[in-house]
Amino acid sequence: MNHAAMTGWLRSDGRKGIRDAIVVVYLVECAHHVARRIVDKIDDPRVQLIGFPGCYPNDYALAMMKALTTHPNVGGVVLMSLGCESFNREALAANARAHQRPVETVVIQHAGGTGPAIAVGIAAVERVRADADARATRVPMALSELVIGTICGGSDGTSGITGNPAVGRAFDTLIDAGAACVFEETGEMIGCEGHMASRAATPEVAQALIASVHKAEVYYRAMGYGSFAPGNAEGGLSSQEEKSAGAYAKSGSRPIDGVIDPAEPVPGPGLYLLDVVPPGDPKFGFPNIVDNAEIGELIASGAHVNLFVTGRGSVVGSAISPVIKISANPDTYRRMVGDMDVDAGRILEGRGTLDEVGAEIVDRIVAVAQGAQTKSEALGHCEFILTYKASAPSRPAVCA
Amino acid sequence: MTAAAIRISPSDNVAVACRDLVPGETIRVEGMALPITEPVALGHKISLSHLEAGDKIIKYGMPIGSATAAVPAGGWVHIHNMQSDYIPAHLRDAAGDHS
Numbered sequence: 001m002n003h004a005a006m007t008g009w010l011r012s013d014g015r016k017g018i019r020d021a022i023v024v025v026y027l028v029e030c031a032h033h034v035a036r037r038i039v040d041k042i043d044d045p046r047v048q049l050i051g052f053p054g055c056y057p058n059d060y061a062l063a064m065m066k067a068l069t070t071h072p073n074v075g076g077v078v079l080m081s082l083g084c085e086s087f088n089r090e091a092l093a094a095n096a097r098a099h100q101r102p103v104e105t106v107v108i109q110h111a112g113g114t115g116p117a118i119a120v121g122i123a124a125v126e127r128v129r130a131d132a133d134a135r136a137t138r139v140p141m142a143l144s145e146l147v148i149g150t151i152c153g154g155s156d157g158t159s160g161i162t163g164n165p166a167v168g169r170a171f172d173t174l175i176d177a178g179a180a181c182v183f184e185e186t187g188e189m190i191g192c193e194g195h196m197a198s199r200a201a202t203p204e205v206a207q208a209l210i211a212s213v214h215k216a217e218v219y220y221r222a223m224g225y226g227s228f229a230p231g232n233a234e235g236g237l238s239s240q241e242e243k244s245a246g247a248y249a250k251s252g253s254r255p256i257d258g259v260i261d262p263a264e265p266v267p268g269p270g271l272y273l274l275d276v277v278p279p280g281d282p283k284f285g286f287p288n289i290v291d292n293a294e295i296g297e298l299i300a301s302g303a304h305v306n307l308f309v310t311g312r313g314s315v316v317g318s319a320i321s322p323v324i325k326i327s328a329n330p331d332t333y334r335r336m337v338g339d340m341d342v343d344a345g346r347i348l349e350g351r352g353t354l355d356e357v358g359a360e361i362v363d364r365i366v367a368v369a370q371g372a373q374t375k376s377e378a379l380g381h382c383e384f385i386l387t388y389k390a391s392a393p394s395r396p397a398v399c400a
Numbered sequence: 401m402t403a404a405a406i407r408i409s410p411s412d413n414v415a416v417a418c419r420d421l422v423p424g425e426t427i428r429v430e431g432m433a434l435p436i437t438e439p440v441a442l443g444h445k446i447s448l449s450h451l452e453a454g455d456k457i458i459k460y461g462m463p464i465g466s467a468t469a470a471v472p473a474g475g476w477v478h479i480h481n482m483q484s485d486y487i488p489a490h491l492r493d494a495a496g497d498h499s
Contacts, residue, residue, distance in 0.1 A: 156443045157416055157417070157442070157443025157444055157445070158416075158442065158443045160408075160460070161406070161408060161416055190486050190487065191462065191463070191464070191485075191486060192462070195462070217486065217487065220487060221487060225487065226484075226486070226487040228487075233478070233479055235443050235444075236416070236417075236441060236442075236443035236444035236445060236478070237443075238445070238457075238464070238465060238477065238478050238479050238482050238483075238484075239457075239464050239465035239479075239482065239483065239484035239485075239486070240484050240486050240487045241462070241463070241464045241465060241484060241485065241486055242457075242459060242464035242465065245459065245460040245462050245464060246460070249460075311443065329442065329443065331442065348402070348418045348419075348442075349402055349418075350402040
């Protein structure tokens with residue numbers, strides 16, 4: 001694999017993207033249908049739908065949308081507003097414009113309802129896409145300029161012994177090359193906090209790691225149960241901390257440089273924990289109701305690609321940043337080969353080692369960064385979900 | 401050569417099945433002979449020694465919960481005979497399936 005041949009779209013903040021998506025953003029559920037029709041009618045995989053369903057304002061949702069619409073993989077933005085919702089569309093548009101993204105806003109009530117708004121929206125997307133193409137600047141891009149996230153979902157007893165530790169090997173390689181890597185879900189680190197603290201780059205980071213897991217435990221207790229689904233038990237996992245230990249293997253072995261909040265950009269190269277649980281008393285329900293909520297947060301923190309390890313067999317992809325799916329279970333790989341990018345379960349059958357699969361994952365990331373489609377991209381998966389959450393305060397002292 | 405089950409960390413008292421294990425077979429894990437008396441699916445755990453209720457279950461070198469019943473060596477270790485020391489597992493039955 002020629003790692004030198006990567007190129008990226010240069011953005012005004014110096015970051016580089018591996019895709020040039022045009023995002024159509026519905027700012028309330030009432031604008032969802034019109035936005036979806038626009039994306040469906042344009043039928044260009046590059047034009048993708050994201051949105052926020054709520055009518056009431058939420059600082060977290062605004063911060064997430066600001067980060068997502070100026071992600072290096074995004075080249076242009078069309079905002080779809082009903083007109084009376086409270087999402088601050090002006091602030092969102094101004095932020096995108098300040099980051100040199102072409103942006104247009106369509107207000108359905110001003111356009112004259114569904115039919116006219118779809119026509120106006122299609123024209124807006126076509127203008128924004130053309131403008132993005134005119135601004136596009138492709139430049140060489142190094143492995144060290146990548147931000148890679150990881151998540152596991154549909155976990156079973158194989159996840160923690162094949163796919164997750166193989167991602168850990170890939171993370172070690174990427175971090176050694178100067179890239180930034182992010183692992184997440186503090187609710188799925190319950191039981192691992194002591195070991196994580198022992199890997200912290202500084203005593204402050206150690207404290208932040210332990211505090212983030214304790215916060216998650218309190219939060220999930222209040223919700224009634226942890227991040228442990230029936231399929232996890234059917235797959236052989238028996239407790240939250242067993243699932244945690246397996247999930248934690250994704251983080252590899254390098255020092256942990258900091259804890260970041262959703263939509264907070266990674267501060268530099270190295271390894272970071274994304275603290276997905278909001279501060280304070282539980283509010284607005286579960287921190288992340290499903291895997292794609294976490295994938296969205298990893299992307300908002302800058303992830304160009306996400307590594308998704310699954311044992312039971314997830315099929316999801318994502319808007320904005322490609323998802324590489326790694327099957328930990330060899331039976332799942334055979335059953336769902338059309339969805340899986342990497343067969344890590346072969347380790348169980350003596351057809352590969354953790355190091356070999358880790359190297360394959362790094363090669364896959366480079367290929368995807370060079371433009372190769374992931375299985376979920378080829379299948380048209382473009383999932384996105386964003387729900388209410390309490391905003392986290394900034395904590396500049398935490399990152400080493 | 402593919403093992404029937406693997407111990408992940410030297411201090412573990414359970415091993416993970418690398419394939420579906422069937423009653424009647426005896427598998428070997430690091431020299432130990434373990435009789436299989438019940439079906440154990442790929443990814444599930446078997447005990448490497450006799451466990452008493454209250455014993456910590458060790459996997460990845462870390463406690464992953466405690467036994468709630470005695471388990472013979474080679475026995476299936478899962479939610480029927482162990483539980484989290486932190487937070488309850490969320491299961492379909494417990495979630496209130498009224499169908």
